[in-house]
Amino acid sequence: xxxxxxxxxxxxxxxxxxxxxxxxxxxxxxxxxxxxxxxxxxxxxxxxxxxxxxxxxxxxxxxxxxxxxxxxxxxxxxxxxxxxxxxxxxxxxxxxxxxxxxxx
Amino acid sequence: xxxxxxxxxxxxxxxxxxxxxxxxxxxxxxxxxxxxxxxxxxxxxxxxxxxxxxxxxxxxxxxxxxxxxxxxxxxxxxxxxxxxxxxxxxxxxxxxxxxxxxxxxxxxxxxxxxxxxxxxxxxxxxxxxxxxxxxxxxxxxxxxxxxxxxxxxxxxxxxxxxxxx
Numbered sequence: 166x167x168x169x170x171x172x173x174x175x176x177x178x179x180x181x182x183x184x185x186x187x188x189x190x191x192x193x194x195x196x197x198x199x200x201x202x203x204x205x206x207x208x209x210x211x212x213x214x215x216x217x218x219x220x221x222x223x224x225x226x227x228x229x230x231x232x233x234x235x236x237x238x239x240x241x242x243x244x245x246x247x248x249x250x251x252x253x254x255x256x257x258x259x260x261x262x263x264x265x266x267x268x269x
Numbered sequence: 270x271x272x273x274x275x276x277x278x279x280x281x282x283x284x285x286x287x288x289x290x291x292x293x294x295x296x297x298x299x300x301x302x303x304x305x306x307x308x309x310x311x312x313x314x315x316x317x318x319x320x321x322x323x324x325x326x327x328x329x330x331x332x333x334x335x336x337x338x339x340x341x342x343x344x345x346x347x348x349x350x351x352x353x354x355x356x357x358x359x360x361x362x363x364x365x366x367x368x369x370x371x372x373x374x375x376x377x378x379x380x381x382x383x384x385x386x387x388x389x390x391x392x393x394x395x396x397x398x399x400x401x402x403x404x405x406x407x408x409x410x411x412x413x414x415x416x417x418x419x420x421x422x423x424x425x426x427x428x429x430x431x432x433x434x
Contacts, residue, residue: 169273172385175313176378178280182306184371185284185291191363195296197341201303204334205287208310211326219317222386225397229406231314231322232398235329236413240420242334246341247428253345254430262358 175216183209196249196259200242207238276316283309300335300342307331318391321398 182205189202211231218227253259286305293299307330314323402410 169270170276170316172383173378174276174280175317177375178283178313180371180374180378181284182287182310183374184367185287187370188363188367189291191366192358192360194358197338197345198296198299201290201299201338204303204330204338205290205306208307208330211322212310212313215314215317215319215322218319220383220385220388222389225394225401228319228322228394228398229401231319232325233409233413235322235325236417239329239334240416242337243420243424244427246337247424249341250344250428259345 172216172220175212175220179209179212179216182206182212194260194262196252196261197246199261200245200249203241203245204238207234207241210234272316275312279309279312279316282306283313296342300339303338304331304335307335319394320391321395 186202186205186209189205190199193199193202211234214227214231214234218224218231221227249259252264256264258264283306286302286309289302290299290306293302307326311323311326311331314320314326
């Protein structure tokens with residue numbers, strides 16, 4: 166890839182995706198929207214892993230870690246969405262501002 | 270040169286889709302834009318010579334997580350009501366927090382002198398990753414299968430209907 170692409174290109178792109186995911190998590194009141202923000206954050210972390218793996222000399226450790234992250238993201242999505250559906254069955258809403266039974 | 274053009278095209282797709290995910294008032298638009306963001310990330314992985322990870326991303330994220338998310342969106346009510354389906358509150362504090370965190374990270378990225386090794390030609394990675402999983406990373410690999418089993422059982426237990434006595 167001699168086209169002038171550097172590590173910074175990928176890091177800044179991943180930073181943008183991370184910032185958008187963080188904004189999504191912070192401001193959303195829809196629980197599924199929050200989970201989508203988490204997916205964006207995990208993807209940005211994966212971009213970093215693979216960028217460092219690629220520009221760090223072509224070792225495979227970064228790619229192995231990225232696969233672990235994808236696996237954990239899948240488990241997180243499954244559990245998260247199951248919780249969302251359970252909340253929906255109990256509260257008839259998935260607005261995280263409305264589910265405040267445990268708040269003191 | 271071509272790689273740069275492709276990178277910026279993929280970056281535009283990824284960031285544009287992520288923007289819609291973060292800012293759309295309609296949860297359905299957000300969900301389907303997540304498809305664009307994930308596909309853009311797949312393109313980035315290919316650009317970074319990670320063919321196996323790109324395929325895993327395509328199968329697990331686009332084929333699994335995204336479909337699951339769409340299912341969850343469809344199974345929860347209020348979809349048709351655009352104004353309340355994806356409400357966002359605290360936009361200004363959120364933007365300030367994100368700007369501060371992003372600014373700090375941008376400063377760190379631009380100020381650090383990253384060591385860059387000499388780039389090797391992209392080669393197929395599946396063989397090496399498979400060896401790594403059954404060699405140096407065999408314990409995390411096995412623990413991962415336990416995590417997946419626990420997630421599977423946990424999801425069933427959480428989402429099933431309790432039998433009414």
